Amino acid sequence: MMVELDVYVKAGIITLFVFLFGLMFVKYIDQDRLDRLNAELDKVSYGSESARLLQLYTLVFNLSQNERCSYFGREMNQSMVRSMELASLLEKEKDNSLSGSYLNIKHKFLLTNMELYLYSRQYRASCETRMESLLYFYDGKAFCPGCLVAEGRLESLKQRCPDVRVFAFPYNSDESLLSLLVSKYGVATVPAIIRANDEKVGTVSDLGAISCVSR
Structure with a gap:
């Protein structure tokens, strides 16, 4: 009787261990995905920050139109490529269990992407571009x-x-x-x-x- 009880206890401990390990593994995978999304969001945000700094730099140092457009064009292209890459990642992860953090990242991306759109309109209006x-x-x-x-x-x-x-x-x-x-x-x-x-x-x-x- 004691032997049977000992077997059940061991089986229960193993089952609990497997369950807890599974939870930890899923949490680790979700966190890894969130970290990747946050890293990509940071890259997109850098583009918006660069555009804002360029505006200030132009006011302070009277940057020429050609210099401004050249720099603005490079930053816009890089930022929009990163934005499209992040949009693709968000679409792939939308069905995964990433809790409220995923929605928070998506909301921040929405605002950052809108800022990039407005900068693209400004760039198109003030610079010669094929974009x-x-x-x-x-x-x-x-x-x-x-x-x-x-x-x-x-x-x-x-x-x-x-x-x-x-x-x-x-x-x-x-x-x-x-x-x-x-x-x-x-x-x-x-x-x-x-x-x-x-x-x-x-x-x-x-x-x-x-x-x-x-x-």
């Missing part, structure tokens, strides 16, 4: 078949036109600053795509007519 910035609004709260089609077309456009940059935002976000952008362009249904000259793309099919070099 075309597109605003893409999608549904962030419900399944949107049309948005999947639009994203496929946008990806094809980016491959065809390397100078195209796509800034994607959920049109039904609770972020108040983003709601200003949604209101400005009168976005009521998605997908909705806005060009850098504030022209709204009529249909997803019209993306194929966008020229790779545009001002």
